[in-house]
Amino acid sequence: MKSGAAAKDNSPPREGHDFRSSCSIARALDLLGDKWTLLIVRDLLWHGKHSFTALQGSAERMPTNILAQRLKKLMAWGLVRREAYQDKPVRYAYELTEAGKTLEPLLLQVMQWGHEQLRGGLYDPKTGKSRGPRAQN
Amino acid sequence: MKSGAAAKDNSPPREGHDFRSSCSIARALDLLGDKWTLLIVRDLLWHGKHSFTALQGSAERMPTNILAQRLKKLMAWGLVRREAYQDKPVRYAYELTEAGKTLEPLLLQVMQWGHEQLRGGLYDPKTGKSRGPRAQN
Numbered sequence: 001m002k003s004g005a006a007a008k009d010n011s012p013p014r015e016g017h018d019f020r021s022s023c024s025i026a027r028a029l030d031l032l033g034d035k036w037t038l039l040i041v042r043d044l045l046w047h048g049k050h051s052f053t054a055l056q057g058s059a060e061r062m063p064t065n066i067l068a069q070r071l072k073k074l075m076a077w078g079l080v081r082r083e084a085y086q087d088k089p090v091r092y093a094y095e096l097t098e099a100g101k102t103l104e105p106l107l108l109q110v111m112q113w114g115h116e117q118l119r120g121g122l123y124d125p126k127t128g129k130s131r132g133p134r135a136q137n
Numbered sequence: 138m139k140s141g142a143a144a145k146d147n148s149p150p151r152e153g154h155d156f157r158s159s160c161s162i163a164r165a166l167d168l169l170g171d172k173w174t175l176l177i178v179r180d181l182l183w184h185g186k187h188s189f190t191a192l193q194g195s196a197e198r199m200p201t202n203i204l205a206q207r208l209k210k211l212m213a214w215g216l217v218r219r220e221a222y223q224d225k226p227v228r229y230a231y232e233l234t235e236a237g238k239t240l241e242p243l244l245l246q247v248m249q250w251g252h253e254q255l256r257g258g259l260y261d262p263k264t265g266k267s268r269g270p271r272a273q274n
Contacts (some may be wrong), residue, residue, distance in 0.1 A: 021196035022270045024248040024257025035170035042162055059158035109246040111161040120161025133159045
């Protein structure tokens with residue numbers, strides 16, 4: 001592993017960012033408020049996807065440029081780090097930092113809402129098992 | 138109140154929507170994954186802002202076209218309804234439906250994360266009191 005390629009772990013959220021307001025929800029959305037960022041967190045946290053190619057392979061088919069931009073942003077905020085596991089061409093393994101792992105309760109709550117209101121599937125991180133989408137009433 | 142202008146309450150999430158995947162998180166983000174939608178829910182749920190003008194007055198200064206589009210989307214999904222409270226010109230009062238109110242636990246979790254990781258303020262819906270942003274370490 002190339003330690004030089006690893007972002008610092010446990011780094012505090014970026015100082016000096018010009019947030020829209022002091023509201024915690026607005027601040028969280030400055031970082032997480034899009035259709036993709038939490039899917040990357042989901043795949044890193046629960047589904048063992050740690051390469052760019054693996055992350056691209058998820059059912060939602062994240063476009064290459066969006067995935068690259070979101071990973072860059074997550075690294076800049078200290079929520080994701082990467083380490084080179086291969087030279088020529090260089091290949092990186094991405095993983096959540098300790099700060100990134102604090103997103104798990106939020107992710108579980110979003111999943112619960114999507115399950116109850118939009119009939120999506122349910123994943124249990126304790127067992128690693130998924131249940132399919134909820135049946136229609 | 139003009140009952141004809143009120144969207145049906147307790148309406149189920151829109152049927153037949155072409156979700157990106159069966160993942161509950163991806164489904165929730167299809168609807169909530171942007172920088173504004175949850176701020177509208179916050180203001181309707183906790184801050185007594187029920188007119189277009191009041192919603193526009195929040196610290197984040199939501200642009201008119203974005204606010205109009207997000208309210209329309211929230212109504213189409215049965216999470217918000219409106220009633221006309223004035224004619225000529227017509228003025229609407231917006232409020233969360235029962236389905237919209239189910240977003241409260243998700244909102245609390247997003248706020249908690251933004252407070253702990255991004256040093257935003259904290260609002261207690263039980264007392265209606267806010268605490269300012271977290272002090273820097």
